[in-house]
Amino acid sequence: MNSLIELRRQLHQIPEPGFEEFKTQSYLLNVIAALPQEHLEIETWKTGIIVKVQGRTGNKTIGYRADMDGLPITEETGFDFASTHEGFMHACGHDFHMSIAIGLLQHFAASPAEHNLLFVFQPAEEGPGGALTMRECEAFLKNKPDMMVALHIAPEYPVGTIATKPGLLFANTSELFIDLKGTGGHAAYPQQANDMVVAASHLVTQLQTVVSRNIDPLDSAVITVGKITGGTKQNIIAERARLEGTIRTLSAEAMVKVKHRIEKMIEGISASFECEAVIDYGANYRMVDNDHDLTEQFIEFAQNSGIAQVITCREAMTGEDYGYFLESVPGFMFWLGVDTPYGLHHSKLQPDEKAIPFAVDLLTKYLKHIG
Numbered sequence: 522m523n524s525l526i527e528l529r530r531q532l533h534q535i536p537e538p539g540f541e542e543f544k545t546q547s548y549l550l551n552v553i554a555a556l557p558q559e560h561l562e563i564e565t566w567k568t569g570i571i572v573k574v575q576g577r578t579g580n581k582t583i584g585y586r587a588d589m590d591g592l593p594i595t596e597e598t599g600f601d602f603a604s605t606h607e608g609f610m611h612a613c614g615h616d617f618h619m620s621i622a623i624g625l626l627q628h629f630a631a632s633p634a635e636h637n638l639l640f641v642f643q644p645a646e647e648g649p650g651g652a653l654t655m656r657e658c659e660a661f662l663k664n665k666p667d668m669m670v671a672l673h674i675a676p677e678y679p680v681g682t683i684a685t686k687p688g689l690l691f692a693n694t695s696e697l698f699i700d701l702k703g704t705g706g707h708a709a710y711p712q713q714a715n716d717m718v719v720a721a722s723h724l725v726t727q728l729q730t731v732v733s734r735n736i737d738p739l740d741s742a743v744i745t746v747g748k749i750t751g752g753t754k755q756n757i758i759a760e761r762a763r764l765e766g767t768i769r770t771l772s773a774e775a776m777v778k779v780k781h782r783i784e785k786m787i788e789g790i791s792a793s794f795e796c797e798a799v800i801d802y803g804a805n806y807r808m809v810d811n812d813h814d815l816t817e818q819f820i821e822f823a824q825n826s827g828i829a830q831v832i833t834c835r836e837a838m839t840g841e842d843y844g845y846f847l848e849s850v851p852g853f854m855f856w857l858g859v860d861t862p863y864g865l866h867h868s869k870l871q872p873d874e875k876a877i878p879f880a881v882d883l884l885t886k887y888l889k890h891i892g
């Protein structure tokens with residue numbers, strides 16, 4: 522199992538943006554090529570990989586999905602195996618997700634299950650959402666699974682704990698990009714210009730009222746503006762500003778309402794600041810909707826396994842393009858405890874590597890059990 526920790530550390534050093542996971546793909550292909558090949562069919566799709574393990578009877582196919590991309594974060598863990606890609610980091614656990622998938626592949630390539638297994642190494646989870654097109658690719662469709670399983674690391678739970686629930690687990694998401702264009706000018710002559718830094722500041726403040734004033738308090742939504750850019754120099758009034766953010770809702774109706782309110786606010790900003798305002802919603806992820814029966818069966822299995830603590834958790838406002846797979850194949854996702862004080866997308870995220878052999882053990886047993 523130490524080889525899996527080493528593998529995770531290798532992957533951790535080469536985080537790459539979505540659809541640019543070239544080194545990651547090549548590294549994984551080499552690892553997979555070293556496994557017993559007799560029962561394997563390996564195909565690539567863009568920077569992703571799909572590996573089928575032919576089962577003993579092959580009467581059904583179970584998909585296992587691991588995402589591959591990193592995030593534009595400068596790592597501050599102090600690890601001696603920290604990212605070698607400046608400004609990029611595996612800060613959402615995808616190095617763990619891939620390592621666990623390889624651990625399962627190692628086991629089942631040597632000793633196939635009753636049923637077929639389809640390992641889906643999927644690019645671009647953080648954006649723009651590789652699952653949406655990968656679920657339509659030939660390598661996936663010709664072996665379309667009867668059910669799918671995936672996990673996500675959870676910093677807040679101890680190693681040995683998993684958490685999930687039937688039904689809604691992760692939110693609907695929409696990216697949010699707003700471009701403002703006014704008139705630039707000399708800092709000393711504001712009357713001749715139309716300042717987009719001021720317009721953007723008003724807009725960010727107004728956006729805070731959408732959730733508090735327009736969404737049913739018993740429903741939930743989030744609007745986060747994670748990045749603002751604007752202007753060119755401290756003594757030049759900014760001609761342009763750009764807001765980049767994300768919207769999260771637990772219902773499709775709330776997403777429609779939030780977008781409607783944002784559009785109205787943009788009209789208002791545009792009128793009051795006499796500027797152009799253009800909105801783009803980027804990638805929209807479907808909620809992760811866990812199949813009731815499969816999730817309950819998995820919870821029961823894990824509770825009886827004697828190796829896992831199981832928590833029935835609440836839904837989270839995180840997003841996952843795995844929701845696209847679950848739209849066409851029944852299945853579920855669960856949280857895997859990795860016990861670190863730093864949250865997902867944090868530059869100091871240090872998940873406990875003991876979670877890797879734990880997850881491989883639990884899922885090996887589960888994938889045999891459901892055969």
Ligand SMILES: CC(=O)N[C@@H](CCC[C@H](N)C(=O)O)C(=O)O
Pocket residue numbers: 613646647648673694695696766767768804806838839840841842865
């Ligand atoms: C688990 C996780 O952190 N997922 C990401 C998904 C990103 C969705 C999209 N790019 C967006 O920002 O809306 C998340 O931020 O929840």
